[in-house]
Amino acid sequence: MLRDPALEGVDTGREAICRGRVQRRRMPGCNGVRDFIHWVVAGDRTAATLPSSLGERGWRACVVSSAEAVPDLSADGGGHCCAGLVDLRGCHGPAPASLQHIRDVLGSGRAWVAGLSPGQVRLDVVRKLVRDHCHDYVVLPCEDGLLATVLGHAHGMARLGGRDDVLAAPAPSLDGMIGDSAAMQLLYRHLRRVALTGAPVCIGGETGTGKELAAAAIHRHSARRDGALVVINCGAIPDSLLQSELFGFERGAFTGAIQRKRGRFEHADGGTLFLDEIGDLPLESQASLLRFLEQGTIQRLGGHEDIAVDARIICATHVDLGEAVERGRFRDDLYHRLRVIELHMPPLRERDGDIALLAAWALARHVGEGGSHVRGFTLDALRAMHDHPWPGNIRELVNRVRQAVVMAEGPRITARDLRLADAPVAMQTLGEARSEGERVAIERALARNGRRLQAAARDLGISRVTLYRLMNRHGLRGQADGTGTG
Numbered sequence: 341m342l343r344d345p346a347l348e349g350v351d352t353g354r355e356a357i358c359r360g361r362v363q364r365r366r367m368p369g370c371n372g373v374r375d376f377i378h379w380v381v382a383g384d385r386t387a388a389t390l391p392s393s394l395g396e397r398g399w400r401a402c403v404v405s406s407a408e409a410v411p412d413l414s415a416d417g418g419g420h421c422c423a424g425l426v427d428l429r430g431c432h433g434p435a436p437a438s439l440q441h442i443r444d445v446l447g448s449g450r451a452w453v454a455g456l457s458p459g460q461v462r463l464d465v466v467r468k469l470v471r472d473h474c475h476d477y478v479v480l481p482c483e484d485g486l487l488a489t490v491l492g493h494a495h496g497m498a499r500l501g502g503r504d505d506v507l508a509a510p511a512p513s514l515d516g517m518i519g520d521s522a523a524m525q526l527l528y529r530h531l532r533r534v535a536l537t538g539a540p541v542c543i544g545g546e547t548g549t550g551k552e553l554a555a556a557a558i559h560r561h562s563a564r565r566d567g568a569l570v571v572i573n574c575g576a577i578p579d580s581l582l583q584s585e586l587f588g589f590e591r592g593a594f595t596g597a598i599q600r601k602r603g604r605f606e607h608a609d610g611g612t613l614f615l616d617e618i619g620d621l622p623l624e625s626q627a628s629l630l631r632f633l634e635q636g637t638i639q640r641l642g643g644h645e646d647i648a649v650d651a652r653i654i655c656a657t658h659v660d661l662g663e664a665v666e667r668g669r670f671r672d673d674l675y676h677r678l679r680v681i682e683l684h685m686p687p688l689r690e691r692d693g694d695i696a697l698l699a700a701w702a703l704a705r706h707v708g709e710g711g712s713h714v715r716g717f718t719l720d721a722l723r724a725m726h727d728h729p730w731p732g733n734i735r736e737l738v739n740r741v742r743q744a745v746v747m748a749e750g751p752r753i754t755a756r757d758l759r760l761a762d763a764p765v766a767m768q769t770l771g772e773a774r775s776e777g778e779r780v781a782i783e784r785a786l787a788r789n790g791r792r793l794q795a796a797a798r799d800l801g802i803s804r805v806t807l808y809r810l811m812n813r814h815g816l817r818g819q820a821d822g823t824g825t826g
């Protein structure tokens with residue numbers, strides 16, 4: 341049973357608290373000295389003496405003996421002291437309330453090393469505490485130098501990718517769009533510039549790259565920011581309903597039209613209308629949209645009156661509209677009207693450095709879910725994320741991290757938690773292996789080229805006709821053109 345009066349509400353750590361505060365005020369100015377918190381969780385502080393050589397090795401301890409005395413990094417402001425030694429030698433099976441308290445402090449923004457007595461790691465409760473919340477553990481007393489090395493690793497890991505950096509650092513962003521890569525910096529500049537005009541904008545890019553976020557950023561930076569941003573996904577509404585949804589209807593326009601209804605265009609008056617998946621717009625609605633772009637008016641279904649609407653049109657597509665025009669699925673004249681300004685959302689795999697940044701941001705966002713205490717990513721997870729082609733882009737990354745936060749067994753998310761570890765190799769014939777390789781190569785080429793068949797075929801060194809045939813064979817047709825036809 342853990343006996344730690346401080347954790348149970350009786351403060352025996354006054355002196356230590358004072359020492360801690362004095363130390364903390366001095367710490368930021370000291371160069372070349374690495375500070376760490378030595379938290380003696382239970383028992384006699386003097387019995388918890390550390391090797392004196394720690395000081396010679398540039399380590400200075402801030403000794404505390406209660407959870408309340410452990411400095412809060414956010415209060416310190418700088419996070420200069422990010423290693424901690426939690427001395428559990430006096431603990432022999434903590435009481436549940438105390439355990440929760442220890443957990444809360446351990447999870448509060450520092451890389452902790454547990455100091456244990458011989459054999460203590462065999463206690464279930466201690467093992468779980470160490471596994472879930474500590475960077476490492478040492479059995480004390482230990483060899484001179486070992487503790488300094490372990491603390492050094494903890495300090496370095498906290499700075500590199502530990503909770504301090506991962507969960508506290510604000511991610512560079514524009515209106516909720518996280519990203520610091522050159523591709524995103526360029527995009528931010530373009531978005532700001534585009535926002536100053538009123539011209540239609542067509543945003544292209546693979547699924548999950550943030551086209552809707554980009555549209556929202558343009559709206560928020562434009563003179564129309566006080567008006568509504570109305571969003572409609574043209575692919576999500578049945579063709580038969582889309583026209584009335586967009587343009588509204590008059591009473592009696594069809595069976596069930598018992599009263600007049602305004603459509604999305606009218607709702608967007610004075611603001612912006614974002615037409616997502618514009619490639620799915622049926623031909624009838626394409627004609628009405630073209631009329632709006634040319635005359636600035638719409639007609640409700642069943643009506644004859646021209647209604648003036650002042651809305652800016654932003655549209656997005658993940659299919660190649662040029663190809664849709666070629667196939668007669670999209671009007672040529674509308675295509676040219678819509679692409680007065682074209683923006684392209686870079687795929688995640690082309691955003692240098694953004695994968696780690698977004699993963700850290702997603703982790704910080706979801707870490708509280710299900711009581712998770714995950715503190716960062718292992719090196720193999722970072723490597724696997726770097727190598728993955730991310731066909732679902734940011735949406736896929738956020739979903740993988742979110743699920744990993746819930747499922748992770750240890751304090752750091754691994755490639756396996758992200759479902760990016762190599763699957764066990766199944767028995768395959770040579771023919772099966774070749775076919776599998778072919779499928780993967782096609783999928784990657786399609787992902788790399790924003791699902792544009794011509795470009796993917798060029799990449800693969802085959803004709804478009806051959807690519808079509810192979811996609812049919814591997815059941816990839818629907819994925820590539822977004823329609824399953826053609």
Ligand SMILES: Nc1ncnc2c1ncn2[C@@H]1O[C@H](COP(=O)(O)OP(=O)(O)OP(=O)(O)O)[C@@H](O)[C@H]1O
Nearest residue numbers: 516517518546547548549550551552553658734735
């Ligand atoms: N740069 C980013 N930073 C943070 N979150 C992002 C970023 N880009 C996209 N997301 C998130 O990823 C998800 C997908 O984004 P969004 O819907 O804008 O993508 P999309 O390109 O419009 O996708 P689709 O073509 O499938 O409609 C959303 O949850 C969005 O918040």
